[in-house]
Amino acid sequence: MTATDTKFGEYGGQYVPEALMPAIEELTEAYERYVLENEDGFMDEFRDRLRDFGGRPTPLQYAEHLSERYDADVYLKREDLVHGGAHKLNNALGQVLLAKYMGKERIVAETGAGQHGTATAMAAAHLGLPCEIYMGERDINRQRPNVFRMKLNGSDVNPVTTGRGTLKEAISETMRDWATNVEDTHYVIGSVVGPAPFPAMVRDFQAVISEEAREQSLEKTGGLPDTVVACAGGGSNTMGAFAEFVGDTDTDLVAVEAGGSSLDVDEDAGVAPNSASLSTGEEGVLHGARTKLLQDGDGQILESHSVSSGLDYAGVGPELAHLVDEGRVRAANVDDDAALAAFHRLSRLEGIIPALETAHAFAWAEEHPEELGDVSVINVSGRGDKDLESVVEETEKRDVDGAVDVGEVFE
Amino acid sequence: MKEAFAGEPAFVPYLAAGDPNYEASIEYVEALERGGADVIELGLPFSEPIAEGPTIQEAVVRSLEGGMTPERFFEFVEDLDVAVPLVCMTYYNLIYQYGEGEGPEPFVERAAEVGISGFVVPDLPAEEADPLREACDAYGLDLVFIVAPTTAGDRLERIMDQVSGYVYVQARLGVTGAKDDVSDQTGASLERLREWDVPKAVGFGIKTGEHAASVVEAGADGVIVGSALVDIVAEGHENETSVTATAERLETKARELKRGALDAGDRRSGESMPESEPT
Numbered sequence: 030m031t032a033t034d035t036k037f038g039e040y041g042g043q044y045v046p047e048a049l050m051p052a053i054e055e056l057t058e059a060y061e062r063y064v065l066e067n068e069d070g071f072m073d074e075f076r077d078r079l080r081d082f083g084g085r086p087t088p089l090q091y092a093e094h095l096s097e098r099y100d101a102d103v104y105l106k107r108e109d110l111v112h113g114g115a116h117k118l119n120n121a122l123g124q125v126l127l128a129k130y131m132g133k134e135r136i137v138a139e140t141g142a143g144q145h146g147t148a149t150a151m152a153a154a155h156l157g158l159p160c161e162i163y164m165g166e167r168d169i170n171r172q173r174p175n176v177f178r179m180k181l182n183g184s185d186v187n188p189v190t191t192g193r194g195t196l197k198e199a200i201s202e203t204m205r206d207w208a209t210n211v212e213d214t215h216y217v218i219g220s221v222v223g224p225a226p227f228p229a230m231v232r233d234f235q236a237v238i239s240e241e242a243r244e245q246s247l248e249k250t251g252g253l254p255d256t257v258v259a260c261a262g263g264g265s266n267t268m269g270a271f272a273e274f275v276g277d278t279d280t281d282l283v284a285v286e287a288g289g290s291s292l293d294v295d296e297d298a299g300v301a302p303n304s305a306s307l308s309t310g311e312e313g314v315l316h317g318a319r320t321k322l323l324q325d326g327d328g329q330i331l332e333s334h335s336v337s338s339g340l341d342y343a344g345v346g347p348e349l350a351h352l353v354d355e356g357r358v359r360a361a362n363v364d365d366d367a368a369l370a371a372f373h374r375l376s377r378l379e380g381i382i383p384a385l386e387t388a389h390a391f392a393w394a395e396e397h398p399e400e401l402g403d404v405s406v407i408n409v410s411g412r413g414d415k416d417l418e419s420v421v422e423e424t425e426k427r428d429v430d431g432a433v434d435v436g437e438v439f440e
Numbered sequence: 441m442k443e444a445f446a447g448e449p450a451f452v453p454y455l456a457a458g459d460p461n462y463e464a465s466i467e468y469v470e471a472l473e474r475g476g477a478d479v480i481e482l483g484l485p486f487s488e489p490i491a492e493g494p495t496i497q498e499a500v501v502r503s504l505e506g507g508m509t510p511e512r513f514f515e516f517v518e519d520l521d522v523a524v525p526l527v528c529m530t531y532y533n534l535i536y537q538y539g540e541g542e543g544p545e546p547f548v549e550r551a552a553e554v555g556i557s558g559f560v561v562p563d564l565p566a567e568e569a570d571p572l573r574e575a576c577d578a579y580g581l582d583l584v585f586i587v588a589p590t591t592a593g594d595r596l597e598r599i600m601d602q603v604s605g606y607v608y609v610q611a612r613l614g615v616t617g618a619k620d621d622v623s624d625q626t627g628a629s630l631e632r633l634r635e636w637d638v639p640k641a642v643g644f645g646i647k648t649g650e651h652a653a654s655v656v657e658a659g660a661d662g663v664i665v666g667s668a669l670v671d672i673v674a675e676g677h678e679n680e681t682s683v684t685a686t687a688e689r690l691e692t693k694a695r696e697l698k699r700g701a702l703d704a705g706d707r708r709s710g711e712s713m714p715e716s717e718p719t
Contacts, residue, residue, distance in 0.1 A: 046586070047562075208490075313536065
């Protein structure tokens, strides 16, 4: 084994079928050489491509209306302005480039909301590698625009019909593909989850968010923010937004999970009506890592739920689980209704239509304005174009505070 | 469990416990023993079986929908009337979560109590296996590891240090599932393990007596067959065939696979006789 530690406290590790272990060792070695040591100028090329293809750096924007509303300075880290409309490109570009440096000939990926799939498809097209994407059938129906975008970029989209047809099943299916084609294929995991070195590597690719935000904050406010807020599903935008602030112990880090329709769990039905694994999960082993999971007393994984398919996952990154246990990151959650209301509110107040995932972070700020401190940064992890259909459907189902009359809009 | 492989090539069938329901599954497992099983791998279903192909994944779903749980699995083993060693094949989270507190010991203790002889845990590589290895040693159970076609170098040694009972030689890359031909990677895989002091059982893609014969000819001490048997259970379930009829089909299939292994074993020992019995 190499020198890289596979664990974050008791979390992390490498719990995968034996056939994948050599690929994981190979990836670990490549991660150490190219990402950590910048061999062959890998990181320089990554940064160049992030800038020219990806559109970085993204702005740290002062949010006038939210600042007025909360009587505090609120800044928005605009990851929605990255090419493709979400932070996901940071990681996808990094991993596809790494695959190329490793001499791999084929890319596979899974996707929930379609943002990671879209980013991977774009990166694969940009770097000239063929790409296949696994996506739950239910998510394909919820996120049609992204499915079309992946296909436009030349990727194949394979529907996954097992289980409930969401991200969890798509990850399992992609691992099966990887196990079958491991010799020439790289699996671009979409978040800070999976076996080591994925959680650390994806964090490193996403850390550009907090690296920029930290510098921009010093430049614009003369200091560091009191609070950084990010939504958390698997946790990639969360770790990206937090990574460079972890050592700044005066800055509070708040990870906002999807409370869904309830925090209660129906174990007999095998269902958690939320995706709040940091807030309510138990330690266990899933998809290659030991982490916090939504599971029943026997260890069977529960079906999770969120109005946002991008947060709808039964696990969370092991490093985030560790930072929550250590007390460095605070796990919070908001429910579906609050997230929908925040979606409408941010769109109207600031002229930014956020991803439904991102709306969770804004919902938490609305519920806890006193905890933002004098200066806060909220990570706008992605834009909401992909969610318009779901938002119309979900808004019609319930009484959303401050929502526009979507029925009227579509008449 | 090593003894099950002594003398002649062993036949090691797999079924998911509780597929498609508890009572029928008991009949099916017992039919495998009548058909000549030397060791039986019993799947304890996990909701995210990442190492399995579609056939076994569907079996897992049927079993879970029928109410299979770890505790029910242990009852299942107690209710079985079979004499051959039983190996529990499951994923690590179920082992880890069982009982009070955390760690694999309560699961291993309970497994030993009901007469399980060992474990195969497809998502637990040698690197993460120390706690389970220790618990297995404490209760005298075997821990079987899978060696893949991609396994080489230090990894082989790491596995050799941890493995007991038998080593599960994965005949080809990918996930479980019956195939129409047996991979030619098998011979090369077995060659790498020749010096190991543990029986070598080959699995992944074996469907017929001829397949079984070919892996034994390639040097295997045993043949592991899962999906081809699970297919019979699935067909019986879908066509609403009687449990007795499906059990008979399983027994016949088991007999075919065991016969294939034995015939090849006879040919092999015939050929090697002059060397093994010098005058």
